[in-house]
Amino acid sequence: MAKNLITRKEDYSQWYNDLIIKADMAETSAVRGCMVIKPYGYAIWESMQSALDKMFKDTGHVNAYFPLFIPKSFFSKEANHVEGFAKECAVVTHYRLKNDEGGKGIVVDPEAKLEEELIVRPTSETIIWDTYRKWIQSYRDLPLLINQWANVVRWEMRTRLFLRTAEFLWQEGHTAHATQEEAEAEAKRMLEVYADFAENFMAIPVHKGVKSANERFAGAVNTYCIEALMQDGKALQAGTSHFLGQNFAKAFDVKFLSKENKQEYVWATSWGVSTRLIGALVMTHSDDNGLVLPPKLAPFQVVIVPIYRTPEEMQATVAKAHELKTLLSRVGIRVKVDDRDTQKPGFKFAEHEFKGVPIRLAIGPRDLENNTVELARRDTLTKENTSAEGIEMKILDLLDEIQKSLFDKALKFREESTRVAANYDEFKEILENKGGFVLAHWDGTPETEQKIKEETKATIRLIPLDYEEKAETGTCIYSGKPSKGLVYFAKAY
């Protein structure tokens, strides 16, 4: 079945693309690089948003909204930021169209040229720090703990649904603090929030660490990140949290009067995750039969399919299905009854399996007599007959079990796919034949990292947070120079 899905082994990349399309999650649009997020894909994003938004608010953040457009000159104000972000972007140059005098539809009105071009935001540090200048005068105005849910545009040349698109949806937190310590603590706290979300909602184990200078956010002093491992052995950066130092405060002249009555520059962080997480979710758990979704993020956790031949049986099983739905909804389970009479049960089973609904219940006439249901688990593809009595508590437990089981499976895979390379030959051999994370000694220089990247396509995904404390010194696999500790390398999305 499985809608003729190619297997992961045959072609992982094709498997991913086909799965996204065939599971009705997203598709390409008429606009180069921009995707349409279809209702099923968007429902997963809504689940993610809802969980993350609560976590942000529980840690004291509030939401706000800043303009889509950024004046071009803003990008030049922070020297590193402009190199990273102001290049491949959508530029608005005009504000009016007019009818073509030759009758060929509509054309850009040359008289409506903007004095200064506007950039469609690729990220909002510049416009936000330009605004914060007006909001911050004294230490009493700090900290500012603000998040924005928004669309951003980066003119990527090679795009893939969810993983890399010209336009994508994300959240970007932008906080302002009176001290360096507080800002650094905030950047680390949000890294913990992201890791918590990845592991406990997405069921994706992640490594937490800090980026090397080469991989750092343009304008940051330090970029913290969580990195996950996909089933093809490639790493995926799932979220980043930046300690920005006073870089943006200096670029936009944001000072405050401290408790000690001194004018000081404000300290900053920013942090974000995007619809890319949906790609990570799919690539971590799904299989050759289609999507596998962790219960906490699945749009529907349970689907109920009535089985019948006669109109009487239809009436009775559909009624029972809705009765069960009420029962399950009452304890907070997201349930759908699939009572379409235009499709056969076999078709429905295949569809819900393909779309990764964690639990499927089927109810036939015999079940009505015996007060039973057939219960099928998507992750293990196992089936059992079970009593309908107290089914809601059983399903609550089972959803927890599935959530945990997906995490454990992914964790096991990651642990098995993490290897230490004693030297460069071993390093290359692992990358070529096995993939996964490779722990290796590195001399700490951008030059060595760059060379290794050019020769193997692997980058330093992260330097562990306890790198310095551990002090596992050694010798760089590439240069032979001293190394302060093992870092994680991998090929990455």
Place this chain on the structure above:
Amino acid sequence: MAKNLITRKEDYSQWYNDLIIKADMAETSAVRGCMVIKPYGYAIWESMQSALDKMFKDTGHVNAYFPLFIPKSFFSKEANHVEGFAKECAVVTHYRLKNDEGGKGIVVDPEAKLEEELIVRPTSETIIWDTYRKWIQSYRDLPLLINQWANVVRWEMRTRLFLRTAEFLWQEGHTAHATQEEAEAEAKRMLEVYADFAENFMAIPVHKGVKSANERFAGAVNTYCIEALMQDGKALQAGTSHFLGQNFAKAFDVKFLSKENKQEYVWATSWGVSTRLIGALVMTHSDDNGLVLPPKLAPFQVVIVPIYRTPEEMQATVAKAHELKTLLSRVGIRVKVDDRDTQKPGFKFAEHEFKGVPIRLAIGPRDLENNTVELARRDTLTKENTSAEGIEMKILDLLDEIQKSLFDKALKFREESTRVAANYDEFKEILENKGGFVLAHWDGTPETEQKIKEETKATIRLIPLDYEEKAETGTCIYSGKPSKGLVYFAKAY
């Protein structure tokens, strides 16, 4: 107090602008016509979104996301639509910037010119119907009931915070149906949803009706609308729902195979409300002392202020405040404890009054002894001492009462501000001296409506839904020709 707010009587327009700024709801940005929605304003939008989203889902709709950009040529496909929307808009012409060779920062790279310009969506009918062509083959694919939460851009020349901005946030529903009847029913159902939301959440009474041809959405067959009356006697269109006929299906060639096995064009609706509603909310209920928010949409429904002199009193009153908060939160009330020790109670009282928190509780040392609280109502500015015993149920009731009272007050004002004009002199006199809605006979022609607009600035806000049934025939106040019934005129935002 009231932060030196100008009164409504002195200058209504200034009062509105100052209130929005001083209540920390929004401000203008560095980008012409684009606003920054500050956390307090955005929290109201989140309340609105949450209520509306539930109403949309309860009526069978799902969310999705379509691209921000629309190819220019798409706008030319629907003849009326292009006139209405493809003119004042943001046009993306390039996709790259580069360092200026003369060292003057960054400039647009002339080599990165798009083959076809992209328009930042002013509304999404075109890109969505281009997508629906791929989604709809047979009657089994219908209806499609989809909504999108998004930002849109219309290059307005004269902007006002929330009421008219170049970029704004909104939702746009886009549905596809097999029959005309079903599409018309959908357009009317969503009008009812909007009216329900306006009256029961925003506490704003609205008239429901249909727009005259002059005021119709560009590309619609019929535009249904809800219209509210602001305190200065001007009307405000609070939501629209369009029956689009087969216009977009024909423009984008969207056909389906009917049950009768015939290829037919699909029928469509679209409907939307925006952050403009926040402007309507402010202009309907607020007063010379600041914001007045209906409890159902207020970010905080109750604020608790501890009153103390000594550290011991502080500890005791703050503890009691948090105890009360727990009690109120448990029954679903949104509560904040204002325990800032940097501000005095008087300052806090003024601030929460200005920001429209519906109920304020104050707890002093005497209250601790007597188990009482001081309860102040924002809408009536009344205060009372009341027992803390069972306070949560009392406040639940009071919040309902305030919600109802705000609606009743607005309804009374609207009824008093609605007048019938027997002839054109009366019509002009009412508009000039009293404002409000004016019911008058109209001959049904766009020409007459246009003349009246030019001479009085009043437009037809709506033709009542029961206009034809009522058959209150008469004589047009302007042309003297026959009229089929009374329509609502007003000057409008």
